[in-house]
Amino acid sequence: MKRVVLGNGVVGLSIAFGLLRRANASDEIVVVGPPxxxxxxxxxxxxxxxxxxxxxHGGLDTDVDLFRFEMSHRATRLWPAFELALIDAAGDRLPHGCSSCQGCAGGGCFKSGTYVVNNNAADDLDDLNFDAILSALVDFNEQHSVISPKDIPHYKPHQRYRASRAVFIHNEGWFNPRLMLEKMEGALRRAPGVRFxxxxxxxxxxxxxxxxxxxxMSGKQVEGDQFVLATGATAWDVLDRSGLRDLMQRIFYGIGTSIEIRSQDNALSHVIRTPNRGLACGLYAAPYFQGPNEPNDHVLVGASNFIAPQLHAHGRLTSIEGLLNGAIKQINSKYYRADLIRVNVGARPNSQDTYPLLGQTSIGxxxxxxxxxxxxxxxxxxxSEVMAKMLHGDAVDEGYAFFAPSRKPLRTMTRDQAVAKAVRHQMSAAYQHGFSPATSRMPEQLEANMRDAVERLHDQIGAKDWGIPPEMLDMYRYGHAIP
Ligand SMILES: Cc1cc2nc3c(=O)[nH]c(=O)nc-3n(C[C@H](O)[C@H](O)[C@H](O)COP(=O)(O)OP(=O)(O)OC[C@H]3O[C@@H](n4cnc5c(N)ncnc54)[C@H](O)[C@@H]3O)c2cc1C
Known part of the structure; x- marks a missing residue:
């Protein structure tokens, strides 16, 4: 069987690795993607x-959201064994940065533990989301410690932005994604049945x-028995060029900027982050491991988000300014003298209904x-595991039917819920970006204006009994998303 994986990001390479782990001698795996x-x-x-x-807040209220959360929770538990399998498979092609890593047990870039801080840099949506995190930690019996923010190593916010509450979630770690891609490629390129x-x-x-x-792109043709479309945010564009635009809902470009800095302050040992806020993932600082004998002084600060119908190759100044300011004020004021190493811009694959697309399409x-x-x-x-099973025709949890690629866009919110959420998130985003209202009814008036605009948009597109996901408002407003 010849299986062609299109896309060489973490998703494409993980699927190729999942297929490799199940391959027999006659199987061929081809990975296609620009280096x-x-x-x-x-x-x-x-x-x-x-x-x-x-x-x-409210993020686990539907069966679909609950299943997506269960997937994510399970993924955390799968990482240690997956990481060890990659190290093993990469052998002598393990990147130098990973050369002394023995997986999560041995440290390296895989440490666990995330500090979530509840500060007042945005609005009280943060408080609601922080409460939701605490409740879920208790409900799911997940290991965590409610701590005083002053006990977080490396956490030195400006006085005006200091957190009032914090929680340490023990099992949530991070990686250096560049090293991870190198390692995955090393493992795959070493295998005889895999061709890039x-x-x-x-x-x-x-x-x-x-x-x-x-x-x-060169005009060359590649045949195969099965094909996997894993080109990230460009996936729908490939279908569009193929005359297959109706096969799947549209995938948009969730343009995200992050910045890599080098800080002279004592090393950041764990992720420090806020809850999600205002249409994005909040502010965070994550250790950015460089290699076994390198000083542990690189930090990745993220992340901004705006949804677009096409790729934007460069970061917007407002995103970069917001991240730099946020990092200095909300994480560690010593960052004012950190070195700026790199500005990253990437496109998150963001579907029209905002949920993943995983599995077989209506083309078998x-x-x-x-x-x-x-x-x-x-x-x-x-x-990696689930897609390999699907490609081999094995049964998977029936919950994956929610995310079948050729489904109609899921509508998980009522109109009222969506309108309320949109206003909540837009206000949070405004505060996050420096909104300072007059001491008057101004915030209520602004909220009312926002509510009117969102209601009007729902009327315009005929969304009577369903709601537009807040981050997709502009895509519906400008006709890029078709109801
Ligand atoms: C700033 C930022 C921070 C993030 N932080 C986190 C985080 O902390 N944790 C987390 O889990 N996720 C995070 N994400 C999301 C995560 O990065 C994505 O969900 C994930 O990387 C998607 O992987 P992918 O392989 O589908 O896409 P990509 O990484 O975009 O890979 C797609 C690949 O396909 C290739 N390609 C494109 N077009 C074609 C084509 N026509 N033919 C062949 N190949 C093609 C591209 O070159 C690319 O290499 C973050 C994203 C951003 C932008």
Missing amino acids: QRPGSATLAAAAMLNSFAEIE IDEGVDRFHHADGVISHVTL NLFAATGTKRDGFHLAPLI
């Missing part, structure tokens, strides 16, 4: 393995309900794995 990885979300990620730290083609795919060719081959030999938004790195071991 520079333009617009790759993986390269911009902090690669945090957060499940509980990502929970939002270092360029992009242009389009699929299909006849009689089957994909026969793909044409690459075409599978898709995208729409992972801001959790795709974390989900990698799970996606």
Whole structure:
């Protein structure tokens, strides 16, 4: 069987690795993707393995959300064994940065533990989300410690931005995603049944309900028995070029900026982050491991988010300014004298309904794995296992039917819920970006204006009994998302 994986980010490589682990001698695995990885979300990620730290108020209320959370929770538990399998498979092709790593037991870049702080840099949506995290930690009996913010190592916010509450979640770690991709590639390139083609795919060719081959950007053709579309945010564009735009809902570009800095202050030992806030994942600082004998002084600060119908290759100044300011004021005031090492910009694969697309499409030999938004790195071991099972025709948990790629967009919110959430998140985003209202009814008036605009948009597109996910408002407003 020849299986062609399109895309060389963490999702594509994890699937290829999952297939490799099950391959027999006659199986062939081909990985297609440009080595520079333009617009790759993986390269911009902090690669945090957060499940509980990502929970939002009301975020576990539907069966779909609960299943997505269970996937993420399970992924955390799969990482240690997955990491060891990669180290083992990479052998002499293990990148130098990972050369002394023995997986999570041995330290390296895989340490566990995330501090979530509840500060007043945005608005009280943070408080609600922090409460939701605490409740879920208790409900799911997850190991955590409620601590005083002053006991967090490396945490030195400006006085005006100091947190009033904090929790340490013991099992939520992080990686250096660049090292991880090198390691995954090392493991795959070493295997005799795996071949890499270092360029992009242009389009699929299909006849009689089957994909026969793909044409690459160079015009070269690649045939296969099964194909996996895992090109991240570009996935729907590939289908569009192939005359298959109706096969899946549209995938948008969740443009995210992160910055890598080098701080002279004592080393950051664990992730320090806020809860999700205002249409994004909040502010965080994550250790950015460089290698066994390197000083542990690099930090990844993230992340901004805006949804677009196409790739933006460069970070916006407002995103970079927000991250720099946020890091100095809310994480460690000593960062004012840190070195700026790199600005990363990547596109999160963001589906129209905001949920992942995983599995077989309505074309039997075409599978898709995208729409992972801001959790795709974390989900990698799970996606690896589940997609390999699906490609081999094995049964998987029936919950994955929620995320079948050829589904109609899921509508998990009522109109009223969506409107209330949109206003809540837009206000939070405004406060996060420096909104300072007059001492008057101004915030209420602003909220009323926002509510009117969101209600009008729902009317315009005929959304009577369902709600637009807040981060997708502009995509509906400007006609990029079709109801
Ligand atoms: C700033 C930021 C921070 C993030 N932080 C986290 C985090 O802490 N934890 C977490 O779990 N997730 C995080 N994410 C999300 C995570 O990065 C994504 O969910 C995940 O990386 C998606 O992986 P992917 O392989 O689908 O996409 P990508 O990493 O974008 O990879 C897609 C690959 O396909 C290639 N490609 C594109 N077009 C084609 C084509 N036509 N043919 C062949 N190949 C093609 C690209 O070059 C790229 O290498 C973050 C994202 C961003 C942007």
